[in-house]
Amino acid sequence: MVDFSFTEEQKLIRNELRGWCEKNLPLEKIREMDSNGEIPQSLVKSMADMGLLIMTAPVEHGGTGADWVTACIVGEELGYADISIALPVLWLVESSWGYVVDKHCNEYVREKVIRKAIKGDAFIGIASTEAGGGSDVASFKSHAKKKGSKWILNGEKMYLSGTEEAKKWGGGYFVNVRTSPAPPESPHRGMTGFYLPIDTPGVEISKRFEDMGRMAISTGGFSMDNVSLPANHIIGEVDKGFYLTMEGFDCARILIGAVCLGAAKRALELGMDYIKERRAFGRPIGKFEGIQFELADDWARLAAQRSLVYRTAWMMDKRYEEKRFTPLEVAKMISACKLLTPHFAFDVFKHVMLWFGAYGYTKECPIEMGLRGIMSYCVGAEGTANIQRVVIARELLGKEYIAYK
């Protein structure tokens, strides 16, 4: 029998979080954060008090042991509340990469960053992309060489979410660098993941970008100049970092799906309120087919993609708990979520902005924050649309059809 209902506990979490969002994240507050370019750490600590940070980590590591369906509920509510998606981005980056680091790290790293990040006292992010390109992970130039008991890291990582937050709050990044030459037939091999505290000597924030949207969370880059890390900073196994990076992308991408759909739902609701009130040619504009049909199409697409995202999160849970699906089966579905949801949400914000007319184009209207913020996920944060297509086609056609080999 198919049962699509949420558990009582999940409903409770959604209701509690919705109440918290109504109190702490009204649209005026989102506008203020967008204008100031900052998320107050007090908000993050308040989320920690509710057990929302890296919540899928086990209880004995400080998390709540939540499943991915519950994490998606949280993502959807946060996207609904903060349509600029800055706070949801901070939350989901930590939730996914913190989860992967926690799963594969030793107690030293867990104490140093995971337990602190769960309390809102530190930031943990992902440093994968380099200035030369982000999609082709195997081509990265940053590298680490073993010297005695230490590893010496050199290179530069770029377009990273949260560089200023890491500097201010403490914490660091899961950074993946080359540790062995790649065999030509498997260029992704030979990468290793490290936990890199941002205050390690030799690490320098080399860039802060002025982004188009999600202004309240920073995007920057850092250089690594002979950075010396003890071996206990290795996450997982030497030369196996690529697989952890893919695991982290999977976690982040499903949460992005939930955040994008939450934001799209809010945009549609704001739009519906407006088209019932705004009058043209003697009647509310919501009476015109040109607007009604667009609303109906968007609502139908929202309902369909919501089913996709929650079913995929359920598959993730079954993969982890019962090994019912293979990681690649789940990855294909996750890529479908990441392929569809950002572009869909962007379309919704565009449609609603047009319903709002000239007012929609001003900063007095909240809609433009969503349009700017969601675009970051269309451009490619946590993987571009084409890379999702590459993953899906690889699973449909077989590895011999991979375009880049």
Ligand SMILES: Cc1cc2nc3c(=O)[nH]c(=O)nc-3n(C[C@H](O)[C@H](O)[C@H](O)COP(=O)(O)OP(=O)(O)OC[C@H]3O[C@@H](n4cnc5c(N)ncnc54)[C@H](O)[C@@H]3O)c2cc1C
């Ligand atoms: C706001 C924002 C925040 C980000 N935060 C982080 C972060 O915290 N950590 C981090 O590591 N990175 C982060 N990124 C970087 C992100 O992961 C990269 O943008 C992404 O991986 C794409 O890399 P690229 O931008 O270098 O584009 P490229 O890899 O240079 O790709 C350029 C274009 O070519 C297309 N393309 C590439 N290969 C193929 C192919 N085989 N087939 C078809 N098309 C292809 C891509 O789809 C894209 O359209 C962030 C990006 C943004 C915009």
